[in-house]
Amino acid sequence: MEITFNNVVSNLNKTQYQPRFNLKSGYGNLRPLEKDTVCFTGGEKILVDGMKGGMSVSKEAANQIIREAKIVAKDYVNELRHYLAPLIVSAEHPEKPIKSITYRVKNDFSIREKAKTRKLRTIPEIKAGLDDLIGVRIITNNGSKEEIDKIIKRLTKGVGEGRFKIFEIENYCIDNKSGFASDAALNKLQQAGNKILSNGVIKREQSIPSGYTAIHLASFLPDGYKAEIQIMSSDVEKVKEIEDFIYKIKTNKTLGKKYKPIEEMLAELRINEALQRSVNSYTRNLYRIAREEGFHSKKYAFPPAPDYILPEFDFNKILKMKKVCDKQAK
Numbered sequence: 171m172e173i174t175f176n177n178v179v180s181n182l183n184k185t186q187y188q189p190r191f192n193l194k195s196g197y198g199n200l201r202p203l204e205k206d207t208v209c210f211t212g213g214e215k216i217l218v219d220g221m222k223g224g225m226s227v228s229k230e231a232a233n234q235i236i237r238e239a240k241i242v243a244k245d246y247v248n249e250l251r252h253y254l255a256p257l258i259v260s261a262e263h264p265e266k267p268i269k270s271i272t273y274r275v276k277n278d279f280s281i282r283e284k285a286k287t288r289k290l291r292t293i294p295e296i297k298a299g300l301d302d303l304i305g306v307r308i309i310t311n312n313g314s315k316e317e318i319d320k321i322i323k324r325l326t327k328g329v330g331e332g333r334f335k336i337f338e339i340e341n342y343c344i345d346n347k348s349g350f351a352s353d354a355a356l357n358k359l360q361q362a363g364n365k366i367l368s369n370g371v372i373k374r375e376q377s378i379p380s381g382y383t384a385i386h387l388a389s390f391l392p393d394g395y396k397a398e399i400q401i402m403s404s405d406v407e408k409v410k411e412i413e414d415f416i417y418k419i420k421t422n423k424t425l426g427k428k429y430k431p432i433e434e435m436l437a438e439l440r441i442n443e444a445l446q447r448s449v450n451s452y453t454r455n456l457y458r459i460a461r462e463e464g465f466h467s468k469k470y471a472f473p474p475a476p477d478y479i480l481p482e483f484d485f486n487k488i489l490k491m492k493k494v495c496d497k498q499a500k
Contacts, residue, residue, distance in 0.1 A: 227285045227296065232278035235296055235303070239275045242395045243304045247273045250306065250399075253328050257320060259311060267317040269309045269404055273397075276303050279426055297394040301338075304397040313403025313461065315352055318385065321401060322355040325387070329362040336363050336399075338388035339373040344454065349375075350385050350401065350461075359387075380413055381454030383461050405460035408471065412485045412492070413453050420446060428499045432491055435482045445480070452479050 251258070251271050258268045276284070281296065281303070290299045297303070310317055328334045339356055343349035356373065363371035384402040391397055402410070415432055418425060419440055425433040439445055456472060459465070465472060475484035482488075 227282050227291060229278055229282065231293060232281040232285075235281060235293055236275050236278060238393065239304055239395055242391050242393055243273050243275055243306075243397065246304070246391050246397060247271060247306055249333065250308075253333060254308075254321070254324055257324060265311070267311055267320050269311050271306065271308050273304065273306045276300070276305075277426075283423065294394065297396070301388050301396050302398040304391065304395060306397050306399045307407070308399065308401045309407055310350075310401065310403050312464075313350060313406065315350065318351045318401060319355040322351050322359055322385075326355075326359045326362045329359065329366065332366065335366065335390035336387050337367055337371055337390060338386075339363075339371060340386040340388075341373075341375045342378065342382050342384045342386065343375065344377060344381050344383065344458065350383065350403075356385075379450040379454070380417065381450070381457040382410065382413065383457050384410075403460065403464075405464045406457060408465065409453070409456045409460050409485070412472075412488050413456075415488060415492075416449060416453065416483075429492070429495050431495060432488060435491065436488075439483075448478055449483055452476065452483065456485065 254268060254271065257266055258271070259266045281300070284300060285291070285296055288299050290296045308321065310321070325334060325336070329336055336359065339360055341349055341351065341356060360371045360373045383406055384400050387399040387401070389397050389399055415425060415429065416436065416439065419433065419436045422440060439449065452475060459473060467473070470486050471489050472485040474486065475481070
């Protein structure tokens with residue numbers, strides 16, 4: 171069944187792990203890439219075909235990348251879980267910092283869309299050019315700085331032991347008060363990485379209009395792949411899952427066939443700068459509440475939108491539409 175805006179709206183009324191590869195080897199003298207020019211493993215054959223708006227990596231090539239990346243991602247995340255096990259929540263220790271560690275590999279549409287934008291035409295170029303081809307998310311129990319610092323400290327130890335190759339640290343926060351980790355903990359992680367990578371680890375603090383708050387760590391993986399590790403609280407993750415739709419619309423990306431009704435509903439955001447500013451103000455407040463207070467209402471997933479926000483941009487409404495889209499796509 172074709173999913174449209176109208177028909178959606180109508181529906182709204184622990185065992186030991188032994189890694190299969192050695193994370194301490196196979197990296198060589200790695201450094202962050204300034205340009206997408208370095209080849210890793212794989213052939214140089216250009217794999218392109220036609221795609222709306224120009225040439226892109228073929229669907230077959232994208233799926234080959236996905237198959238390989240899933241194997242690498244699974245092993246890497248299992249290694250992370252194994253190493254961070256002392257900090258992961260259990261029935262006996264619900265107070266521990268880490269609630270969950272999950273991962274995803276970009277789908278073929280996202281790979282092709284981003285490869286086209288960045289003019290990446292071979293598998294090695296895509297591996298080198300897409301830092302977030304593999305995404306890992308560490309969700310914390312309560313999101314306090316003390317809790318996050320324990321995770322950063324453990325990762326710092328892992329970097330020093332050669333288990334993880336982190337080459338970039340991004341601290342997304344509105345201000346120092348809202349940040350997830352202390353400067354001291356992040357500085358020590360950077361220093362540990364500097365001893366491993368010849369050109370050092372890039373560290374930056376980011377403040378973006380939406381108010382997004384999290385720690386991002388870019389890491390080298392075996393076989394030329396890279397991963398983006400995101401550390402955030404569960405309430406911030408709830409906001410991000412919906413705000414990602416808004417971000418893609420603002421940056422003229424598509425949501426794909428599955429979420430076409432949401433894309434249609436939010437379409438004005440592409441061209442209306444005043445609307446963008448008001449939505450940014452709304453999302454900043456949601457991230458602030460998620461970071462400082464958390465969401466506790468049993469009636470709403472998020473605090474209801476203020477009067478200055480158009481009804482269709484209320485996160486509760488977008489979430490309901492997302493659930494319907496997910497259900498209809500099954």
